[in-house]
Amino acid sequence: MPAVVMGTVTGVRRTSPSFLTVTLAGCSTLETGGFDQRIKILLAQPGQDEPVLPPAEDWYGVYREMADDVRPVMRTFTIRAQRGEEIDIEFALHGDAGPAAAWALSAAPGSRLGIIGPEIGDNPKAYQYMPRRPDWQLLVGDDTAVPALASIISALPADAVARVFVQVPHAEDVREFETAAQVKVEWCVGGGLADAVRSAELPDGTPYAWVAGETSIVRDIRRHLTGTLGWDSKPHYFGGYWKAGQSEG
Structure with missing residues (x-):
């Protein structure tokens, strides 16, 4: 059964033009599994001071x-x-x-946000990153995938080898990823993510790919890896996080 909590903002930090980190307290019953750990956030309707949360039992129903x-x-x-x-x-x-972006930009200490995520002891956690003893890893994402990429890269062991391709809107969004692993990062500012992957000289050996971001870009990269390069699609993760031309709703 998931944990359903009301988080209270204790801090807001703008890290670059396109990224903002919000710290929330009140999450003691949550337990992250790390990597690209997914949660649901619940935002209040207009006129509400805070969102109305469903119970943990049959929360979606x-x-x-x-x-x-x-x-x-x-x-x-x-x-x-x-x-x-x-x-x-x-x-x-x-x-x-x-x-979500509007809420984050207006968030201040005391703001409230609902969260649905894994409770303490819940296993497996809700993440998609699951490499199975690869020789090297291909990690690819646009700006919407940067939080997940940063978390994955920080958890890589020292003997891991990874090629990373990241697309961000602005040069000021480029950052250093903290990691003990052997990681080579290529930044694509303003676009060109799929082209960068297609033109890259990738290592030999058994790969594991984690690719996330705009749906059509993820599809193009998947076609290149599985079609042009002949990779088996089953061991890898390809996640369409959003679609160009469609608002967040």
């Missing part, structure tokens, strides 16, 4: 039955870090005016 003007807006995010009862959620502002 209750959520679906809520009235339209009561049901909180729900989005999927990554736990970036956890320190006891506090968690960090990093928001990719992503150039849009969707409800």
Whole structure:
């Protein structure tokens, strides 16, 4: 059974033009599995001081039955870090005016946010990153995948080898990833993520790919890896996080 908690903002930090990290307390019953750990965030409807949360038991069934003007807006995010009862959620502002970005930009200490995620002892955790003894890893994402990529890269062991391709909107969004692994990062500022992967000279050996971001870009990269390069698609993760031309709703 998942944990359903009301998080309270204790800090907001703008790290670059496209990224903002919000720290929330009240999350002691949550337990991240690390990597690209997914959670649901619940945002209040207009006129509400805080979102109305469903119970942990049959939370989705209750959520679906809520009235339209009561049901909180729900989005999927990554736990970036956890320190006891506090968690960090990093928001990719992503150039849009969707409800999650709007909430993050207006968040201040005391702001409230609902969270649905893995409770302590819940196993398996809700993450997609699951390499199976590869010789090397291909990690690819646009700005919406940067929080997950940063978490994955920070958890890599020292003997891991990874090629990383990241697309961000602005040069000021480029960052250093903390890791003990052997990681080579190529940044694509403003676009060109799929082209960078297609033109790259990739290592020999058994690979593992984790690719996430805009749906059509992820599809192009998947076609290149499985079609042009002949990789088996089954061991890898290809996640369409959003679609160009569609608002966040």
